[in-house]
Amino acid sequence: MMLSSFFVLMAVAWPAVLACQQHVQRDAASLARRTIVKEPESVILKNVRVFDGIARLPPSTVYLSSGLIVPFLSPHANATVIDGAGQDLTLLPGFFDAHAHPETTADLLSFARNGVTTVMDMACSTRAECLALVREHADDGLPSVFVSGATATVPGSANANLPGFPANETIATGTREEIDSWVQSQLDKGASYIKLIQDRPGQLQLSPEEVQTLVNASASRGLQTNCHVAAYDSVGIAVEAGVSMVHHLPFDKSIDADLAHSAKRAGTISVPTLTMMRAFGAILAPGMYDIALESVRTLREADVPILAGTDANAVNKLGIPIATLPPPISFGPSLHDELANLVEAGLTPLEALRSATVLPSLHFGLTPDRGAVLPGLRADLVLVEGDPTKDISVTRNIRKVWIGGVEVV
Known part of the structure; x- marks a missing residue:
């Protein structure tokens, strides 16, 4: 779907979104958790520069009500007014982290206070922790969390040997029937998408044929496939199989133009997690990050969509050697x-902002719901001081964050 189609779709759909907005009855435990946030309120933001998800707009007025961005408010509405006149303020869609591993309320709050309003969780220590984040905080004014199922891998692989990995969740025989059943079981247990591993050549892992079968079984159920990659060859296997997204970048050599164009033709999206690549490179191999930067430049030149993901995690609690897992990376x-x-x-500031807003919303199938500043969408918004479309560092200058219209405090 082209970005122009995205906006046409949202413009048509916003009345239906308003009509379908649900007001969930919260139980006492949910209300107790709301000590960190306030209830949704009506807000008028005047004279604020807007990055709408695509472009930088001149100073505008944006209205929030009942957890949504709305086209107007009654003059008699009891609204909080924020006037940016004389101030250098920019309103942006809430940010996505397209690859993270939160497991606690504190992790989510840290995301929220840093403007991250939607988190794509790419595996927890246990599925129970992942699903608890979704179920317990879905209406708390904390980030929305979408989760993978168990990671698709084989018995004895590096991933299967991690503490807490359920032994009964591996793919043992690799038959079409087993893989089909495995994918269905992840969907039944609440997976929003499937994650699989392609490690370095020579490692215990799914074969290229098994990867293809897994992709087909997932696609037949409407599930995207997110493939962890660690080497040039593993990227090639993932792209050849038609995975939806590749996460991370090769450690051994940069993605070249041929592979990047193959990814473009296959419709495969990149989540490079440069923050993790930089951290790993500083520990293991100084040249690793330069290889990663070159890969991103090549992917961009091939017009492969690039999404912002960090691999934010707290692996220290597992007591695993740092060479086995990424170093801890902050939530938010x-x-x-x-x-x-x-x-x-090599991305422009505008392109980088899109990688954390409209593009993940589009490619994770969350439109028309979030990722842009348009009437009818969730009021997931970040107000910053400065103009991040010119200076990307300005995204750190956060003045306010709203998640579903709830101001984060």
């Missing part, structure tokens, strides 16, 4: 690091 602040890294890799 790292998203701003990722935007800066993407600009260093």
